[in-house]
Amino acid sequence: MMKPVSITSALVAASLMALLPGQALAQDALEEVSIVVFGPPSLGAFLPPVIKAQGLDTRHGLDISFVERTPDAYTAQFNSGEFRVGGSAALLTVGLAEARGVQVSYLFNLFDFWGAVVTANDAVQSLSDIEGRELAAAAGTTNYVMFNWFAREMGVDTSNVSVVNTATPGLVGYAMANRADAIQLWEPAYTSLVAQRPDIRTLDLNIPEAWSAFAGSTNIPYLGVAAHVSWIEENEALVPRLYSAYKDAADWVAANPDEAAAIIAGQGTAEYRDSLGELIRNNERLGLNVQWAGDVDEEIRKVYEAGESIGFLPSTPTDETIYSGAR
Structure with missing residues (x-):
């Protein structure tokens, strides 16, 4: 003899049946973005583990894959278009890429310079x-x-x-x-x-x-997220979402330095985790400063000028390298 199903159980089952298709649709709606970054320890590898651990990409409708490369491999594979979005995008390499015929744009800053x-x-x-x-x-x-x-x-x-x-x-x-x-x-x-x-x-x-x-400023925009202009034109609506994922990560890191340090340090020692926590609290050397490129365009142009003055940049990069699109 079958046990009667209670009204409450039936309602729960019905709710689950109604929820599961919605969940599947939400997963299907995530936009996949592949971002190449330097391997740790590096600034480009600082926020990605936080973004993934806290689900900050999915919160904004993205499914970001972070792929680690050495600096030389990063430059080669980003400039070639193998990866069309770069999360270890230093301003001067963006300017140099344009000089070499690669149309890329600095979307937003993540860190100011310190060395x-x-x-x-x-x-x-x-x-x-x-x-x-x-x-x-x-x-x-x-x-x-x-x-x-x-x-x-x-x-x-x-x-x-x-x-x-x-x-x-x-x-x-x-x-x-x-x-x-x-x-x-x-x-x-x-x-x-x-x-x-x-x-x-x-x-x-x-x-x-x-x-x-x-x-005339102490701000030195240095490293952020850049993308090929062709990718931006195809994915303009994703750019604000990408910015929000990184901005949320930066805000969370600043508000939770010890938890963030544990995520970023991974299998590092307790001493390293403690040092990272203090680094986040101080921020003078870390320079975490997430801002749209268009909001720091004057400072960006001074960085270009510095690169030109020592012969790294053969010419002044154009305005196209500084993203000022929809936000």
Whole structure:
């Protein structure tokens, strides 16, 4: 004899049957976006794990796949169009891509510039002491290019420095093993290194003073999200959603530094997680600053000017490289 089904059970079952098709439709409605980023530790890899862990892409109707590449591979595969959206898009590489015939646009900023040179060599006490010595750096990145500009502003002849080029993750290893006289790196690799080697010294680059004198501002738009113009034209409605996913992630990180640090650090040590938490709270070195490109266009043009002045950019990038479309 069959047990009678209660009215409550029947209503629950009916609700579930009504809900499941809706859920399927919601999943089908997600727009897939593939974004290439640098591998960690890097700024481009800072917000993606938070976006995925908190479901901030699906909240805005997106299903984002973050694909990690080394800096050189990133540039090659983004410029070729293999990936049409880049989440480790440094401004100067956007400008250089256009000079090489690749039509791309900087959608929005994520981080302002900060970089450092560290050393354990007693003979290297100031930045000028790196002349005639070895400097380990990810020379394919625009963080290195910007460092080059600041070094020249301080009167350092960088042509007299022997640069040992390595991928971003290798910089911490060079510093840990003292394999070069000095190492040029940035966040979050800098925090990772200092957590492991608190005795290492940081050389002054005079960043706020030099940039303020040059640009009349302390804001240095540096790294964000860029896309091929053809992708933007085909997916204009997705751009505000993409911005919102990143902006929500930045806001959540700022409001929950310790939880965010645990997500970003992954399998890192407790010391590294604690350091990341302090880095987020301070934000001076992290420079987390999510803004539409069109809202910081004057600062962007000063970054272009700096890149041109040291010969990295062959000409001034056009307005098309600074996104000012629908928001």
